[in-house]
Amino acid sequence: MDGQRRAWLWQRVADGADHRSSAGWAGVVCEVAVDEIDVDAVAISVRSGARVQELVTVSEVWAQELEELQYTLGEGPGVEAFTTGGPVLVAEVHTARGRWPGFADAAGAHGLAAAFSFPLQSGAIRLGVLTLYRGRAGPLATGGLMDAAVLAELATAALLADATGSKRERAQWIREDSSGHYDAFNVATGMLAAQLRISIEEASLRLRAHAFSHNRSLLEVAQEVLRRHLSSDLFRE
Amino acid sequence: MTFEPEVFSDTVAAITARLAARHDGLSVVNAVIAACQTLLTPAVSGVLIADPRGGLTLLDASDERMPVVELLRSQAVQGPCLDCTMGKTVISSTDLEADGTRWPQFARAASTEGFRSVYAFPLRLDGRAVGGVTLLFTRCGELAEWQVRLGQSLADLAMLGLTQERDPRRVERLAELTLTAVNDRAHIAQAVGVLAGTLGLEPESARARMSECSSRTGRPLRELAQAITDGSLAPTALDVEKA
Numbered sequence: 001m002d003g004q005r006r007a008w009l010w011q012r013v014a015d016g017a018d019h020r021s022s023a024g025w026a027g028v029v030c031e032v033a034v035d036e037i038d039v040d041a042v043a044i045s046v047r048s049g050a051r052v053q054e055l056v057t058v059s060e061v062w063a064q065e066l067e068e069l070q071y072t073l074g075e076g077p078g079v080e081a082f083t084t085g086g087p088v089l090v091a092e093v094h095t096a097r098g099r100w101p102g103f104a105d106a107a108g109a110h111g112l113a114a115a116f117s118f119p120l121q122s123g124a125i126r127l128g129v130l131t132l133y134r135g136r137a138g139p140l141a142t143g144g145l146m147d148a149a150v151l152a153e154l155a156t157a158a159l160l161a162d163a164t165g166s167k168r169e170r171a172q173w174i175r176e177d178s179s180g181h182y183d184a185f186n187v188a189t190g191m192l193a194a195q196l197r198i199s200i201e202e203a204s205l206r207l208r209a210h211a212f213s214h215n216r217s218l219l220e221v222a223q224e225v226l227r228r229h230l231s232s233d234l235f236r237e
Numbered sequence: 238m239t240f241e242p243e244v245f246s247d248t249v250a251a252i253t254a255r256l257a258a259r260h261d262g263l264s265v266v267n268a269v270i271a272a273c274q275t276l277l278t279p280a281v282s283g284v285l286i287a288d289p290r291g292g293l294t295l296l297d298a299s300d301e302r303m304p305v306v307e308l309l310r311s312q313a314v315q316g317p318c319l320d321c322t323m324g325k326t327v328i329s330s331t332d333l334e335a336d337g338t339r340w341p342q343f344a345r346a347a348s349t350e351g352f353r354s355v356y357a358f359p360l361r362l363d364g365r366a367v368g369g370v371t372l373l374f375t376r377c378g379e380l381a382e383w384q385v386r387l388g389q390s391l392a393d394l395a396m397l398g399l400t401q402e403r404d405p406r407r408v409e410r411l412a413e414l415t416l417t418a419v420n421d422r423a424h425i426a427q428a429v430g431v432l433a434g435t436l437g438l439e440p441e442s443a444r445a446r447m448s449e450c451s452s453r454t455g456r457p458l459r460e461l462a463q464a465i466t467d468g469s470l471a472p473t474a475l476d477v478e479k480a
Contacts, residue, residue, distance in 0.1 A: 146289055
């Protein structure tokens, strides 16, 4: 049951993204989120540090204003999700005055009542945030929470695959294993990063690129790295 | 099976000290797993929890070798941990081989790995169960009644570590914590890889060193993983790291 819903969401985004330009997946994730979850607007932003933010896509201008507000004030659910690495679910924004004094009031004036932010991340790799905004207070229903978490995972997979470059590789992010939350994949990533003295993110990208270009699963490539069957020299640039 | 009162009190104190210091949930779960190993002496202990994205996800295990991890994980589909979560009650099989029709795939995979019996204790929250603690034994046999009660108490402590606050949003909060813990697990695995790659260790010994450092210094695993992956803690300094 759970697995079916997940596969259905992946398929829906993949189909939508097929019919769009190269950066289309993010727009499709936002569209699917607004369609399927009881919220009014959705935004995905990518960050390369706490102070640098690039807004990838929004479903409504309203979401863009709220994203900019957080960025300007340096506080809010999205900022917190990114810095702490955990989801931030706020069913009643007005109760968060102690947490974000500036944002709670300003967002209230913008008509925001509830916000739900999910970090786009894979272990040490933090890429950005998916935030759902709603004008009515109240928690996400269980199904909505699940959909949002799956869509955040999917957006992460898409971002990681996008970053590896070529168009052919980009198509691979729809593979379910591309989120790479296998333990073996993560251990292999750390190992490669240490051996090549590169960042975790860079090591993860090289492992992915290797798997995609040799048409192997991430798990297979990871296991070979761990058994030291694949020399780390293979991943040098 | 007996143990010294001193061992018992030290083992429980390792959990409660983390609770009192408000460590992250995964650190508490890690201490609960160590306590299961010491006090109930299974071959393997593992904790699975409901993933907000669906199914059960593995939070932590005493043995991180792939076949063992896969066996624990397979319980998302079939096995004692799924049953204890659905039924909100302790589930056991004192002889997996004789009991082969209950969870055919799980029993087969378990016996391939040399396990003969299993106990699963539910993680109880507000009248529901949101996962379970699985204990795998290489011998057949039943736990004494006090051991079953102890197992459930340890599972309750794990749950307490995951939802420490007295908050009406406990269930929502658990979703936040679970997603965070799943990512922490990925982060810790990356740090294990960095250690293994730098020091030329097997992943299992790298993981053991990290755990040892966390217990010795009181620094949560999550924090150590962060320090190792961002380069602020050199892998070679792990053995001499002070609290």
